[in-house]
Amino acid sequence: MTDGVIEGQWAYVWAAYVVTWGLLGGYGLRLIMGAPKPRPPGGSS
Amino acid sequence: MKLAWEHYIGLAGLVLMAAGNAIGLFWAPPEMMMGDVGRILYVHVPAAWICMVIYLVAFAGAVASLATARPGADALVESSVEVGVLLNVLLLVLGSIFAKPTWGVWWDWDPRLTASAIMCLTFVGVMVLRAMVDDVERRASWSAVTTVLAFVNIPVTYMSVRWWRSLHQVQSSSSTMSAEMWNVLWLNTVALLLVSIWFVARRYRIARDRADQLRAPPLEVAP
Numbered sequence: 001m002t003d004g005v006i007e008g009q010w011a012y013v014w015a016a017y018v019v020t021w022g023l024l025g026g027y028g029l030r031l032i033m034g035a036p037k038p039r040p041p042g043g044s045s
Numbered sequence: 046m047k048l049a050w051e052h053y054i055g056l057a058g059l060v061l062m063a064a065g066n067a068i069g070l071f072w073a074p075p076e077m078m079m080g081d082v083g084r085i086l087y088v089h090v091p092a093a094w095i096c097m098v099i100y101l102v103a104f105a106g107a108v109a110s111l112a113t114a115r116p117g118a119d120a121l122v123e124s125s126v127e128v129g130v131l132l133n134v135l136l137l138v139l140g141s142i143f144a145k146p147t148w149g150v151w152w153d154w155d156p157r158l159t160a161s162a163i164m165c166l167t168f169v170g171v172m173v174l175r176a177m178v179d180d181v182e183r184r185a186s187w188s189a190v191t192t193v194l195a196f197v198n199i200p201v202t203y204m205s206v207r208w209w210r211s212l213h214q215v216q217s218s219s220s221t222m223s224a225e226m227w228n229v230l231w232l233n234t235v236a237l238l239l240v241s242i243w244f245v246a247r248r249y250r251i252a253r254d255r256a257d258q259l260r261a262p263p264l265e266v267a268p
Contacts, residue, residue: 012146
């Protein structure tokens with residue numbers, strides 16, 4: 001493998017870990033920061 | 046202030062996940078065929094496994110909801126379906142990132158990938174249904190039935206790599222991975238399980254509070 005190929009591989013690896021922490025972290029923060037408010041009555045059923 | 050039990054689980058999961066990810070990134074050996082790209086498996090495979098476990102919890106909640114009509118069972122369906130979809134989306138995105146350097150494409154209509162996408166869409170459908178129905182009892186029964194129906198696809202998704210000729214590799218096991226890689230994979234799986242338990246428990250409390258507010262009688266003006 002050339003150095004270029006290895007660098008390219010690491011970009012995918014980092015992308016995967018950043019997406020993981022971003023998605024799970026974002027959802028976790030949403031749960032911590034505030035519960036969703038109940039919807040007002042009168043919507044479709 | 047006394048913290049609820051799930052916060053300790055979540056904190057343990059967070060610490061384990063940080064350690065497990067760091068080990069997967071910097072300590073685990075590169076995979077023999079895929080090189081460093083193989084490190085994506087330490088987040089992709091746990092997402093797949095725990096996603097299915099959480100959908101199993103949703104299925105159990107749905108059966109309990111249909112059998113008992115208890116609000117707690119419905120809240121479990123609401124919370125676990127949402128967390129399951131979150132992990133399902135993560136699984137698909139990570140799979141796509143993994144596919145590009147290994148298969149040369151971001152996506153392929155391979156049996157496993159297609160079944161995983163259908164799995165995600167059907168549970169998103171349950172969430173959409175819940176958002177559209179205001180009546181609490183009707184919402185509980187309808188979403189329980191659709192959750193049970195959506196769950197039918199889970200065993201199909203799991204077995205798809207064995208039932209059909211798939212581009213996707215068969216399930217990872219201790220016989221297909223070296224002990225070094227297998228241990229790192231399990232560490233990350235346990236970490237994600239703990240984090241997911243925290244997610245479901247926390248989301249369950251929100252769902253219960255919300256349902257209680259909707260069931261409460263309207264406030265009236267004093268005479």
